[in-house]
Amino acid sequence: MMRTQVAIIGSGPAGLLLGALLGKAGIDTVIVEARSQAYVAARIRAGVLEEGTTRLLQAVGCGARMKVEGLVHEGFGLAFAGRQHRIDLPAHAGGRTVTVYGQTEVTRDLMAHRAAQGWASVYEAANVALHDFGGEAPSVTYEKDGVTHTIACDFIAGCDGYHGVSRASVPDAAKALYERVYPFGWLGVLADVPPADHELVYANHPRGFALCSMRSMTRSRYYVQVPTSDKVDAWSDDAFWDELRRRLPERIADAVTPGPSIEKSIAPLRSFVCEPMRFGRLFLAGDAAHIVPPTGAKGLNLAASDVHYLSQGLIEHYGERSDSGVDAYSGRALSRIWKAERFSWWMTSTLHRFPDTDSFGQRMQEAELDYLTQSAAATSSLAENYVGLPY
Template identity: 60%
Template sequence: MKVQVCIIGGGPSGLLLSQLLHLKGIDTIVLEKHSREHVLARIRAGVLEHGFAALMREARCGERMDREGEIHEGFFIAHDGVMDRVDLHKHSGGSSVVVYGQTELTRDLYEARDRMDGKVVHDAADVTPHDLKSDAPYVTYRDGDRIVRVDCDFVIGADGFHGVSRKSIPKEILREHERVYPFGWLGVLSRTKPVSPELIYSRHERGFALCSLRSQVLSRYYIQVPLTDKVEDWSDEAFWDELKRRLPADVAASLITGPSIEKSIAPLRSFVAEPMRYGRLFLAGDAAHIVPPTGARGLNSAASDIYYLYHAMVDHYEKGDDAGLDDYSRKALARVWKAQRFSWWMTTMLHRFPDSGSYEAKLQETELEYLFSSEKALGSLAENYVGLPF
């Protein structure tokens, strides 16, 4: 089999790039090691930067997002028993974010690929890139007892943190930067009316909490927990009781509880791999970088990678111009590190660290006091939250 671009990973990043390139007449194949049902069962964040939303529309996949997504022009930070609102629309110069579940976004991308007869292979086992430094790379995968070879011009590694793509870069070339946080997020999805029309980030002495939503009838809530905790340690009742303790009294009193549809614990880490290009291999999304979910930069950072790759590939095939490909790693990493900085700042400002004392607690209080006393500080937060320019 011969295609122009072979994409490893059938999550939103790989599917979005495949869809965008297809619309420009560039032939792609997506190789996903899991079934479609498995991919669509993943519960992930759903706050989309305005740039990501625009990219979905360009890919002709934004109709349901625009119809069902929640436009948010602000969010709340709860602290010391009070709620302060960050007015994104005001402080970012008129921008906003779209709250739309990643599962639904991925479903829209799959359906778009189906409509265009896009090549998406599921249950592709033992995916392996070859000859990445040559002008003729190829990828092999196992389909039952058969080994399938895909010849291509470029390989895109959009297969996540544990995927094969990053591991294909020699250790003497790859540089990895990582910080593992000493806590995780216990998340609960419930078919209940959200406690707030906008997100609430809560800093509390017992730990961080977040009130989020997927729709007006589907809520997503999180609390900070030790890494030693297991999902089995937390009954629904215990979760709701602890969440209420970490919210302002009036918010807790109006919280509607119900049985959990899904419950999981996600450890928090910050991670960046450099470079994001090796020969004809280009990394994108979680294959190259991960952020804590605080501030919702993960999926949005992946979208900026796809934006740069999409335009670089179009320039290569339509104009014979490789400047975008040659500069991809530098340009993508420049934006990735800004997202890392913002996510790290939000995480350290709002979470309780096990080894912190009164000094660190006072600094967190002061950071919040300064934030809501300064128009410029609020402007910086809003600019990063709605998304820096691609």
């Protein structure tokens, strides 16, 4: 039997960052991951990082490559009614900015750091199960190479995503689930072409939403809204580029450089929250506890604020023998989560075409965006939510 202080389920950014924060404080952790390390490291996700997230990465010693390769953005574009308006983030959000640095790169940096520190990680763990987290002696079991292993621990951190075992291990009667599934998805294409603009551009169009994003100045990530019934195979690269340009103002459309797709996928959109986020000695963090539509770029950033709160509580438990931090974890995290859920829902509702969005609804969306860009107060509200509420 293995013994650790905190067993972390899941080796995505939430689990790895929590492990790094606890490890820096001298708290022993073991990460248990169902997938292979190569699979986790290769997952392609968005990467607009709030300053709170970048500060945490720097604090644990994982900010060097981000500082060199990350792109600091001081604004983004809103395109609607055939024109584009720039949101100046520092001017409307107290000087704050965001950094474009892919989640894939964040994961790789955290993995490399964990390996360099010699902290234990188990990959390709089959049949992971959580035991007795409602009592004083929780444990985790898993199978590896045909052998069942047990990890005894003080606490379990469930950082294993929406489909993971952690939340599923909690009895239905002990949790409340809140969910909204949107009637569309994002068809995304990754290509080694320069971005259409030096900042992100979010577009509202009668044909549907579009987003011009990037991973670097030579690699771009573009999205168009599609029905949930669409299949990736039905979209050729040429069809994607043509549809993308139809939804953009002329200047941005002309700047789009088509190229062969490296990766193409359709992501469904949903809003989801599980309450509470603590069940005895089990804590949920990241996508295990909540999902936001990607419109507001909050998924990874919420995971970071979750593990910030959780690490503070656990460090206080071991260092000061006080449980006030772990007792407050769920409430503190959920307060910030629901504000981010609201913002992501609002961005999604304002920028996308819904099945019941008729010509009147389209003009109402455009009027909302026009007001937003003309009102200093409304622009400030957008900017402060986009860069991330403080924690």
